[in-house]
Amino acid sequence: VAIVNARLFEQVADATREWTVAFDAMPVGLAVLDEAGRVRRGNAGAAQIAGVASPRDLLGRDFHDVVLQDGPGSGGRGDGPVAHALAGRGPARGILRSASRGVVLDVVASPHPSGGAVVTFDDVTVHHELAERVAQSEARYSRLVESAADAIFTVDARARFTTVNRALEVATGRRREELIGTPAADLLDARDREPMLRTFTSTMGGSRQRAELHYPGPDGEERCASLTASPIFEEGAVVGALAVVRDVTDERRLMEQLVQQEKLAAIGQLVSGVAHELNNPLAAVTAFAQILLATPEVDGEQRQSALTIYQEARRAAKIVSNLLTFARQHRPERRPADLNQVLSDTLELRRYAIRMAQIELDVALDPDLPLTWADPFQLQQVLLNLITNAEHALAAWDGPRWIALRTAHAGDTLSISVRDSGPGIGARDLNRVFNPFYTTKPVGEGTGLGLSISDGIVREHGGRIRVESAPGEGAQFVVEMPVVDPLSMMPRRAAVPGAE
Ligand SMILES: Nc1ncnc2c1ncn2[C@@H]1O[C@H](COP(=O)(O)OP(=O)(O)O)[C@@H](O)[C@H]1O
Ligand SMILES: [Mg+2]
Numbered sequence: 001v002a003i004v005n006a007r008l009f010e011q012v013a014d015a016t017r018e019w020t021v022a023f024d025a026m027p028v029g030l031a032v033l034d035e036a037g038r039v040r041r042g043n044a045g046a047a048q049i050a051g052v053a054s055p056r057d058l059l060g061r062d063f064h065d066v067v068l069q070d071g072p073g074s075g076g077r078g079d080g081p082v083a084h085a086l087a088g089r090g091p092a093r094g095i096l097r098s099a100s101r102g103v104v105l106d107v108v109a110s111p112h113p114s115g116g117a118v119v120t121f122d123d124v125t126v127h128h129e130l131a132e133r134v135a136q137s138e139a140r141y142s143r144l145v146e147s148a149a150d151a152i153f154t155v156d157a158r159a160r161f162t163t164v165n166r167a168l169e170v171a172t173g174r175r176r177e178e179l180i181g182t183p184a185a186d187l188l189d190a191r192d193r194e195p196m197l198r199t200f201t202s203t204m205g206g207s208r209q210r211a212e213l214h215y216p217g218p219d220g221e222e223r224c225a226s227l228t229a230s231p232i233f234e235e236g237a238v239v240g241a242l243a244v245v246r247d248v249t250d251e252r253r254l255m256e257q258l259v260q261q262e263k264l265a266a267i268g269q270l271v272s273g274v275a276h277e278l279n280n281p282l283a284a285v286t287a288f289a290q291i292l293l294a295t296p297e298v299d300g301e302q303r304q305s306a307l308t309i310y311q312e313a314r315r316a317a318k319i320v321s322n323l324l325t326f327a328r329q330h331r332p333e334r335r336p337a338d339l340n341q342v343l344s345d346t347l348e349l350r351r352y353a354i355r356m357a358q359i360e361l362d363v364a365l366d367p368d369l370p371l372t373w374a375d376p377f378q379l380q381q382v383l384l385n386l387i388t389n390a391e392h393a394l395a396a397w398d399g400p401r402w403i404a405l406r407t408a409h410a411g412d413t414l415s416i417s418v419r420d421s422g423p424g425i426g427a428r429d430l431n432r433v434f435n436p437f438y439t440t441k442p443v444g445e446g447t448g449l450g451l452s453i454s455d456g457i458v459r460e461h462g463g464r465i466r467v468e469s470a471p472g473e474g475a476q477f478v479v480e481m482p483v484v485d486p487l488s489m490m491p492r493r494a495a496v497p498g499a500e
Helices: 002-025 042-049 063-068 075-079 081-086 125-147 164-170 190-204 248-294 302-327 339-357 376-395 450-460
Strands: 028-032 038-040 094-099 104-111 117-123 151-156 161-164 209-216 220-234 237-247 333-339 358-363 372-374 402-410 413-422 464-469 475-482
Touching: 002 042, 028 042, 028 063, 028 094, 028 190, 038 042, 038 220, 038 376, 038 464, 042 063, 042 117, 081 094, 104 125, 104 450, 125 376, 151 164, 161 248, 164 237, 190 209, 190 237, 220 248, 220 372, 248 450, 333 339, 333 376, 339 358, 339 402, 339 413, 376 450, 376 475, 450 464, 450 475
Parallel strands: 358 402
Antiparallel strands: 028 038, 028 117, 094 104, 104 117, 151 161, 151 237, 209 220, 220 237, 333 372, 402 413, 413 475, 464 475
16 A cells, blocks of 8 residues: 555656646746735746746735735736636636836736646737837827828728728818718719729729829819829728828919910910011001092092091001000019009000990090009000990890990999990809900800909909899999008109119
């Protein structure tokens, strides 16, 4: 019996040694706790993680104190996984951070069948920090996307929103809860649907796409956006698309204005070329009319005809020279300007045509109009356009046919108004007439540039142009200019004669 007992004892001792060796070889901390949470046994890993020399140093000490070193009152102690297991409520797991050592432990605790608990724990500080850094970087990314001025969103394989940023919420006026899960096509303008479907199909085919979108802006005016869509790959398959939408309306307008300026310069050159060509024949007509007038045999009705030829040719020459002045590329140059004079000069260019078109002219100029500081050539361009626009409006008009021109001043404002009795402008078009290239005239007759350039010129002078009109009631364009005392703008002379 003694031999058998001795063998059994040896076997048990062997088994215990084997377990101890195995426990110490484990790369994680392992501890058995008594009912009060004190360490009854710990392996080498536990000592290493706790930062003590050997497992013996752990014995009898409170697990929280020795391993986590977080002192009393820390969150893990009362309701952490260890407390959970000690209370016999089953196994529990938690990530605990020690306040004093800065380590993060992944702790798994289970109730021990004979009271107390078995705890394994691992130092996961490195993983934890990595995860935190990833989370931070993700947060930064999402802030970036959130604060972007462009609308950024993703859709799934059926083109339903999966994520949207703030800019898209603002642009659509809908919150993300309303957007996510709904088909992106719901937001599209009818005419964009077909092309967008193609864009989406190609994106899902795996290639990046560009497209153009249209949508109404806050003021109701149409805006234009560019869209870039990229496929989202997951395990080699396209599962959706990422899209960036940028409002390019203003860039487009700028582009149009540049084109307009180019075009204008070209027109200027054309006009001056034509005017030069006309000079010679006109000089010849004038000269031959003069010869006729100097011939005594030409009399009566014939003389009257020659005189008309002479006068009209002179008038044509004047118009040509006026055109040349007008088309000549001159720097905007301001000087003391009398708006009454500018208006009369401009009217001279059109008076004949107006009479021929059987339009009545009603001119009333303010005799006390103060001078202002302006570029007369530029203002002439503005008025010429307003007057010809009025003429055009009356061209095919059956109602009353008159154009009324007024100048006036009130306070610090000078005004010139050009009013006609024509068909007027509908409310819808009223805010469009100043847009570049907006014209209702046939190709060759209108460029749609007149009012937009006029608006620019008047603005540069610190004034504005406004329009009042209703269909069937004619139109009135009013140019309002600030009164600028020319004396205040003149270069100063030395106050004392001879002081220069
Ligand atoms: N007096 C007016 N009466 C009616 N419509 C006008 C009048 N003046 C301008 N418009 C409208 O505004 C448009 C733009 O005018 P404008 O910029 O001068 O270009 P364009 O004369 O080359 O068409 C015109 O085509 C016309 O439809
Ligand atoms: Mg015009």
